[in-house]
Amino acid sequence: MDKVYHHNQTAQNNSTIKKVGILGGGQLGRMLLQAAINYPVETFVMEKDEHCPAAHLCHHFTKGDISNFDDVYAFGKGLDALTIEIESVNVEALEKLEAEGISIYPKPGALKIIKDKIQQKQFYKSNQIPSSEFIVTQNKSELQQHLNFLPAAHKIAMGGYDGRGVELLKTNADLERGFDAPAVLEKLVAVKKEIAVIVAVDNNNNTAIYPPVDMVFDNMLNLLDYQVSPAGLAEKVLWKVEAVALKVVKELKSPGIFAVELFVDIDDNVFVNETAPRVHNSGHHTIEANYSSQFDMLWRVMLGYPLGSTEHILPAAIVNLLGEPGYNGEAIYEGLTEIMDIENVFVHIYGKKETKPGRKMGHITILSKEKQELIHQANRVKQTLKVISANK
Amino acid sequence: MDKVYHHNQTAQNNSTIKKVGILGGGQLGRMLLQAAINYPVETFVMEKDEHCPAAHLCHHFTKGDISNFDDVYAFGKGLDALTIEIESVNVEALEKLEAEGISIYPKPGALKIIKDKIQQKQFYKSNQIPSSEFIVTQNKSELQQHLNFLPAAHKIAMGGYDGRGVELLKTNADLERGFDAPAVLEKLVAVKKEIAVIVAVDNNNNTAIYPPVDMVFDNMLNLLDYQVSPAGLAEKVLWKVEAVALKVVKELKSPGIFAVELFVDIDDNVFVNETAPRVHNSGHHTIEANYSSQFDMLWRVMLGYPLGSTEHILPAAIVNLLGEPGYNGEAIYEGLTEIMDIENVFVHIYGKKETKPGRKMGHITILSKEKQELIHQANRVKQTLKVISANK
Numbered sequence: 001m002d003k004v005y006h007h008n009q010t011a012q013n014n015s016t017i018k019k020v021g022i023l024g025g026g027q028l029g030r031m032l033l034q035a036a037i038n039y040p041v042e043t044f045v046m047e048k049d050e051h052c053p054a055a056h057l058c059h060h061f062t063k064g065d066i067s068n069f070d071d072v073y074a075f076g077k078g079l080d081a082l083t084i085e086i087e088s089v090n091v092e093a094l095e096k097l098e099a100e101g102i103s104i105y106p107k108p109g110a111l112k113i114i115k116d117k118i119q120q121k122q123f124y125k126s127n128q129i130p131s132s133e134f135i136v137t138q139n140k141s142e143l144q145q146h147l148n149f150l151p152a153a154h155k156i157a158m159g160g161y162d163g164r165g166v167e168l169l170k171t172n173a174d175l176e177r178g179f180d181a182p183a184v185l186e187k188l189v190a191v192k193k194e195i196a197v198i199v200a201v202d203n204n205n206n207t208a209i210y211p212p213v214d215m216v217f218d219n220m221l222n223l224l225d226y227q228v229s230p231a232g233l234a235e236k237v238l239w240k241v242e243a244v245a246l247k248v249v250k251e252l253k254s255p256g257i258f259a260v261e262l263f264v265d266i267d268d269n270v271f272v273n274e275t276a277p278r279v280h281n282s283g284h285h286t287i288e289a290n291y292s293s294q295f296d297m298l299w300r301v302m303l304g305y306p307l308g309s310t311e312h313i314l315p316a317a318i319v320n321l322l323g324e325p326g327y328n329g330e331a332i333y334e335g336l337t338e339i340m341d342i343e344n345v346f347v348h349i350y351g352k353k354e355t356k357p358g359r360k361m362g363h364i365t366i367l368s369k370e371k372q373e374l375i376h377q378a379n380r381v382k383q384t385l386k387v388i389s390a391n392k
Numbered sequence: 393m394d395k396v397y398h399h400n401q402t403a404q405n406n407s408t409i410k411k412v413g414i415l416g417g418g419q420l421g422r423m424l425l426q427a428a429i430n431y432p433v434e435t436f437v438m439e440k441d442e443h444c445p446a447a448h449l450c451h452h453f454t455k456g457d458i459s460n461f462d463d464v465y466a467f468g469k470g471l472d473a474l475t476i477e478i479e480s481v482n483v484e485a486l487e488k489l490e491a492e493g494i495s496i497y498p499k500p501g502a503l504k505i506i507k508d509k510i511q512q513k514q515f516y517k518s519n520q521i522p523s524s525e526f527i528v529t530q531n532k533s534e535l536q537q538h539l540n541f542l543p544a545a546h547k548i549a550m551g552g553y554d555g556r557g558v559e560l561l562k563t564n565a566d567l568e569r570g571f572d573a574p575a576v577l578e579k580l581v582a583v584k585k586e587i588a589v590i591v592a593v594d595n596n597n598n599t600a601i602y603p604p605v606d607m608v609f610d611n612m613l614n615l616l617d618y619q620v621s622p623a624g625l626a627e628k629v630l631w632k633v634e635a636v637a638l639k640v641v642k643e644l645k646s647p648g649i650f651a652v653e654l655f656v657d658i659d660d661n662v663f664v665n666e667t668a669p670r671v672h673n674s675g676h677h678t679i680e681a682n683y684s685s686q687f688d689m690l691w692r693v694m695l696g697y698p699l700g701s702t703e704h705i706l707p708a709a710i711v712n713l714l715g716e717p718g719y720n721g722e723a724i725y726e727g728l729t730e731i732m733d734i735e736n737v738f739v740h741i742y743g744k745k746e747t748k749p750g751r752k753m754g755h756i757t758i759l760s761k762e763k764q765e766l767i768h769q770a771n772r773v774k775q776t777l778k779v780i781s782a783n784k
Contacts, residue, residue, distance in 0.1 A: 030429060037426045037449065040725065040741050059448045291735055309735030313705060333432065343683055343701030349432050
């Protein structure tokens with residue numbers, strides 16, 4: 001911890017306010033900007049919707065299309081650094097900006113690998129990173145040749161997000177739901193646990209790894225129920241998980257923040273499910289629960305500060321607050337008052353005016369030393385707090 | 393903690409997004425807006441300087457003079473609620489807005505008492521709140537009649553702020569420095585400790601009190617050195633401090649956040665020094681160190697949510713980051729990299745472009761269970777981190 005810096009050098013590093021842009025203005029951008037308030041930085045956001053969650057929290061908002069070359073290039077041109085809050089950005093523009101000396105987090109090279117699910121699986125394979133067996137399919141008819149590969153997950157190569165673009169194919173009858181576009185067919189793993197690990201990489205290739213998070217699913221609905229951090233893992237498994245996550249970011253060869261999602265199977269083997277090259281839902285608890293949050297950490301990387309501490313202040317659980325099925329319209333947070341009366345609960349509402357079924361409207365963080373208390377309050381939040389609207 | 397709310401009522405409470413304004417756009421407004429990001433609220437700021445620390449963090453910024461009746465009235469007219477980050481606002485406009493149904497935090501009645509140091513002292517006296525003996529002086533020549541009252545502090549009635557408007561008068565020769573304007577002459581207390589207590593009051597007169605903070609002064613320079621929370625107080629003294637702080641806010645008859653600064657004398661008597669009717673420097677550690685920060689708490693009050701928990705997650709110290717003597721110009725944060733390498737340190741830079749001697753440029757929070765560690769790191773921060781500029 002006790003490194004010595006020459007004062008001249010330090011002064012030089014901090015003598016100009018950096019201009020940093022974010023492509024996308026959703027909740028991830030919003031929470032990034034919340035963390036930026038602690039540092040000397042000039043912030044820029046580009047997003048199509050000028051009423052998006054992050055629009056009013058930056059120094060400069062640009063209405064634009066993050067998937068459009070010209071928009072991204074024009075937005076990034078005068079900046080010192082640029083980051084993303086979603087993968088569906090124009091990578092070609094980022095490559096040109098990078099060539100012109102703008103620092104991109106993650107590097108376009110890493111983003112390209114991750115953005116295409118086919119390339120992502122091939123990347124794991126060619127780097128001996130454990131990941132489930134897979135077959136590339138170009139269209140629906142090709143799927144028919146791989147009946148003996150089921151049960152498997154079919155994942156569309158480009159554009160999947162937040163559960164969209166993934167189909168579980170268990171029987172031949174399910175093949176109908178497969179994608180008629182380039183995709184990967186991934187053999188199902190006999191999953192005991194799903195784990196996520198956030199890793200930060202700075203410009204000098206130093207890494208900082210957060211304690212793994214236990215993603216607890218509702219087996220009935222196949223929906224993420226809540227997350228607990230740190231995950232309850234045997235030490236041997238924890239080591240594997242950390243080693244695999246570090247290997248992924250090492251081979252991606254890019255500074256930034258990465259969320260590596262992993263399966264632990266019934267034999268305690270570890271497989272990478274997928275990686276996000278950005279701040280991630282599985283790291284939201286770090287805002288209150290860890291010394292340096294994932295958002296704080298990305299600013300440290302982009303502004304050239306030392307990596308922060310990933311240690312827990314207290315263990316945490318988070319519950320995602322999704323738009324209740326059947327409601328579309330101006331959001332009402334039913335039960336919010338009751339939830340805000342629980343002393344160890346932290347509310348994060350994302351400021352989206354309209355709710356719709358399954359839309360991410362916020363998240364709730366619970367802090368406690370006791371795992372039972374975390375689970376008890378997570379269930380209470382889930383039963384009490386609903387995002388609805390006046391009209392169905 | 394486990395209150396039950398009727399769902400209908402809760403839904404109703406949260407079905408419209410409130411419009412809330414802040415008069416003043418300095419660091420207090422900035423940190424208030426940082427906390428507002430967690431809640432559904434539409435934010436407004438008025439301030440003369442459109443490059444002030446809070447200007448880019450609200451939904452609507454208005455350039456205007458917070459001491460001008462017309463500016464304040466026009467700004468507040470369409471809002472649901474209004475708060476302040478400095479006392480020097482136009483109270484008459486707030487009174488008119490209050491009469492028209494806008495909720496003001498604090499109520500103009502409470503603000504009026506506090507804003508005028510003479511009224512403030514008379515308020516303590518008439519409510520039997522312990523505070524040092526005082527004499528009202530209208531001008532400098534009146535001071536001459538009170539030589540036998542020295543040593544005393546002379547405080548200008550209106551417009552003092554952050555140490556300005558206070559003179560310590562120890563000997564007859566010091567009288568020359570007294571104010572030639574309405575002021576109070578306060579008898580000096582034999583101070584053992586200076587303590588600050590933040591208290592929140594909601595719209596139903598419920599109160600929540602934060603653990604008292606120990607304000608440690610540099611005796612050589614008579615400057616606030618650092619603050620430690622919770623303060624090391626004997627239980628009997630703690631009770632007195634809490635009782636006196638609660639009595640102050642009870643008699644002010646206003647919802648909001650209040651910072652009560654107190655002296656504990658060598659005989660463990662407790663005296664109120666002064667009260668601020670707003671979020672306050674002595675509560676900045678609550679951002680990381682307490683479940684609900686003072687900024688979070690004020691939003692809870694203004695948005696009609698239950699009061700949060702004032703409990704510590706971990707004990708904390710804070711160091712104010714002041715502009716180094718002798719430097720005027722674009723701020724450089726010398727030593728910042730070294731400080732950001734300490735794992736239990738949190739940096740808050742206020743985003744002021746220009747530094748000047750003594751200007752509040754940021755603060756640093758340190759969390760630790762160990763008081764020795766808090767003091768060690770506070771001293772390290774003070775010795776390492778300096779706000780300078782390229783040109784003297």
